[in-house]
Amino acid sequence: MSSVFYRAPGQAYPRAVRGEGVYLWDADGQKYLDGSGGAAISCLGHGHAGVISAVRRQAGDMAFAHTQFFTNEPQEQLAVRLAELCPIPDARVYFLSGGSEANETALKLVRQYWRSAGEHDRHIVITRRQSYHGNTLGALSVTGHTKRRAPYEPMLHQWPRVSPCNAYRDQLPNETTAQYVRRLADELDQAIVAAGPGNVAAFMGETVVGASLGAVPPAEGYWRAMREVCDRHGILLVLDEVMAGCGRTGTWHGFEQDGIQPDIVTLAKGISGGYQPLGAALASGAVHERMAQDGFAHGHTFVGHATACAAGLAVLDAIEHEDLLKQVRHRGRLLRSELRRRFSSHAHVGEVRGRGLFVGLELVLDRETRQPVPAEWGLPAKLRKAAMAHGLICYPGGGTADGKDGAHILLAPPFIISEPQVHELCELLSDTLGGFSFDGTD
16 A cells, blocks of 8 residues: 555556666566656656766755745856747746746736736736646646646636647648638637737747647747737737757757747756756746836745756756757657658558657547547557557647547657667557557457
8 A cells, every 4th residue: 555645546556766868667677668758858868977966966065045045056057048048038037846837937927017017907818729738727727628627627717718720630621821820810819809908918828739739830830920919919928838848849949940039938847857846937038127126926935946956957068068959850850750651551640740859649540531539438548558568658648639539649758869769669659559459449
């Protein structure tokens, strides 16, 4: 009997005991290839000597000093490095312990920004259906993932949500990419008008949609069009890069590939590679200036945690010194190419997509009609279990097609993955999918 309150009470979990490179081992000696980096976290893999050394050194010098009383050197250094990497003008960095906290912080920033500007009615944050921004109540309020919201609906804000940018599912057969993007921009425009432009504080979205849709990149020109709509109505643009940031898509920020600048961007997961809990909200100088005038009524115990920031610095050093962004781009192309080669004729793999080492496979009942997998099959949980039985960690999800039905597999292996290990990952995934009949009986 365990005294742990597990994520899924009643479920039995293997006990992880060791990690090295792209692999994990459990107490029974089973070896797993970490094909999703946990949940797009372990960018450097497991057992990275440089990060471990940095954490030990900082913990030995001073593990923690509350930032209500002190700043600390790792926080100061990491903030400078992140600001230099961020195209947002005069970016300022607020450190947190994870992605939910980072997105919660972004929501409070946009509210207090407008409050400081004297526009007290601006409080609504428009987001997208089938999105996921975290598990705190504020972050869930702007989440469009139906299943994750469901238990808490009475406690959540019912703010407007618009369509995701998912060309595989939503672009019409006779519609060009430009027309599709214009339709989505018009939808956002209409949502702002319907809510009352004087009531809307921001529009928020994941640059590349992760857990809820399976690494769906935006259509060409989408984020430029959204930025234009936000500017036209004078509202802030917040980009959630908790999964897609920190080099996961092949550039430090995913939005660099879309030619825009948000007002606020959130990071977590890969920012410390899983070696310490760490997240961040980066705000433009203009947003920060407002907070500096009136103060920011917000804070958590572990804001700017010295040991966590030391881990973040060491992860950044490793990514830069080992030239891992280049490797992400190269290995990402190889992974998508190999997946397409293996599954191009698979009856139940509708699409392989993604950017860098952020890759998704959408699973369907019929490749031609794109008929989604019924939710009642519980396919994601079955896939996760089957993959682990084959020695593969992947990140399946559901509701991919419409918020209820549909399924996908998300892959986000460590940046250090070698070419042979890419092929091994694909082989293990092929073995996993080969065991499924896709008739609801698995």
